[in-house]
Amino acid sequence: MDVVSPELNILLPDEIMDTEAIVMDDDPPAESPAASGQSQPSDDAPIPMETDVLAVPEIVSLCSDAPPTQRTQALTTSITTDSTLCSTTSATQLLLTPSIASSSPLTLRPATASTLTATTPKTTTSLGGVSLTSGGLQKLSANHQIILNKVASSPGADTTRSPGTTTITPGGQKFMVTAIGKSGQSIVLQLPHTGSKPGSGQGEAKANPQHFKVLTIGGRTDMKPVMVGQAVSSASQISTLQAQQLKTVQIAKKTQVSSAGPIKFIITKPVNNKGLTAQTSVSNVITGRVLSTSSPVTPPRTITLSETLSSNSKIAISPLKSPSKLTMVSVASQVPNSPQKSVSLPLNMAHLGQQILVQQSTATSPAKPMKPVQTVTVGGPQFKTIFPLSTSSNVQQIQVPGSRFHYVRLVTATTGSSTGQAGSHCTNSSMTAKPMVVNTAQVRMSVPIIPAQTMKQVVPKPLTSSGQVLTTQTQQRLIMPATPLPQIQPNLTNLPPGTMLAPGSGNMGYTVLPAHYVTQLQQSAYVTLASSSGFPTPTGIQTQARLPLNGLSTSDAASRPRKPCNCNKSQCLKLYCDCFANGEFCQSCNCTNCFNNLEHETERAKAIKACLDRNPEAFKPKIGKGKEGESDRRHSKGCNCKRSGCLKNYCECYEAKIMCSSTCKCVGCKNFEESPERKTLMHLADAAEVRVQQQTAAKTKLSSQISDLFTRTTPAITSGGGRMPFTFVTKEVAEATCECLLEQAEQAELIQQPQATAERMILEEFGRCLMRIIGSAGKTDCPSINC
DNA sequence: GAGTTTGAAACT
């Protein structure tokens, strides 16, 4: 089917940024009970993951590293290794290259973007029975639509590979996932050619029809699931989901343009491949949970992305409407009866952010009852995705700047301590709209993050600077995941708006990077995420992505004023420090022994954790925005002033220019609506402000006049004409002018005019003086100034 | 700029 129209192709990403090859080593495969088999999707494995990120469309190609022949084998054989997450910049093309050997990790390698351009709607999108179970998560842009399209193999695609990236065999097929939105970047899933695949067992899809699919993540109800593959596995059946629990996943024809926001990709890799023989399980089931139960707009849908030869591989794609919601996908890759090893690649797309979740799960029989889940079948029966819904929150989010991919580290449902067991090495999530830099393992990247507040919005919006617009009083921040530290898991929901998660070396596994820091880093509009030493890279491969910070232009970030702190004893790691409290790194501050920087990301992460332990809302804005405007703004906790009368900046309410409310515990409060003291202060403040404005305006005007005078006289000068007016401004003339101005000032004072009026009178007099000088320029050589 | 005041944050 030709779903892609030329117009749509135009929307495809044309921006491909150069990125270094990224090789992601698989995280140590950890078996999480929660993620275990299909049969027990939801109960056992609460998979908390929440990533709210506005993703920028990216191009991702999934391909096996192995040569064509090898690839085929790889496709047929299940991959038991954990896949690692690779963060890439927005322009980066990611290659998911499943290794042949089951033990070999699945690597994500960035490739050049050039390969993405060609999308042939007519080409058949058959996954070839290959299920990708990589743990790597890819964030997508907040675009509303995602187009899964098989891309005709173009020579350019192969050539575009960056060094170290897996070579795409000519026969390989590409799926182009294009998020239709502002950015227009696309993700290309490149899969080995189905034909190369040895006879996959049952269920082999047949040739396939050109299946070009447009996935709309907007939660539009009118959209219908599209079955691409001819064969639909029983597993592909749409599981019955409660409306509330399900997140909207829409696959629509390209013609439909969804307004959905960021897209989340969830890539789940099989939890444990151990004991799995190539012949064991028949079908792979990807199960995931959607943590958030809110905003179920669309019923679960089954989507067949393509005909698949193998019956075991499944791909789940589920769009999420609200960014705040977390989608977990566990993939069980067992094909008992199939000699082939399969890799399942579930993709989850959310409205507001792209999120990729990788969860290990044990293979279980799909037939077992499952909790409400969203099932998406991609391709033949092999491709099925089930998203169990749960509210657990064990997922760690990581945002990758630039790429807008959300990396999420999955933690076992039971406790958050088992970070290391997460199926994915790193997860990526964005919380705020500003750009950020995320370094997952080897990858250095800057990724814009969407504030949590923004994520909550149902209506998807473009990622660019608009992301910030959505969030009020929020700043994007970066949270950089460091080495896994199970015991320390920041509560992402409580992080300051705009906070970004980035991989770091800290023992917490995360480094909170304030948006401001990103700005700091990206003075040139592009930032390299990971510090050289701070971010251990298992593979030793580092990729630097140059991306706009949090979607904000450099100028925007730079223009934001920030007050330097003067901390001495707190090391800027306590809320005493405004920088820290605002989730920002100290920069250009006057602090001493500052630990609020990347060099001390470990300490900083601990401090953040401590603050959150004391107060989960420590980093949330204290001044909440009222429902109907600023008048309703109020301090979340209220003040406790006793001596200032709440009329000095000691008072947080007064400082925020809001009146005290019932939540305040202040004594002798004068900061209320009818307070005469308050009115007086406000009046004085207004008057002072007016004066400043007037003075500024007067100076500006005078400067303008002088400049204009000089400009108008310049031609005469150059032309060799007579003396110009300014030539008459001799010492005597200047003195006379000053006398006039002084006299004017005296007169103003004499009549007791306000200062502002006096200033105006003086300026007017000065103007008259200038006019006299100009007027006398051509009359006499010695103009006289008379007041 | 030094010292004081103030109230939030941290601590007990």
Next chain:
DNA sequence: CAGTTTCAAACTC
């Protein structure tokens, strides 16, 4: 949760 201490900003001189 209340009382105390610590801290850095706000303020005064």
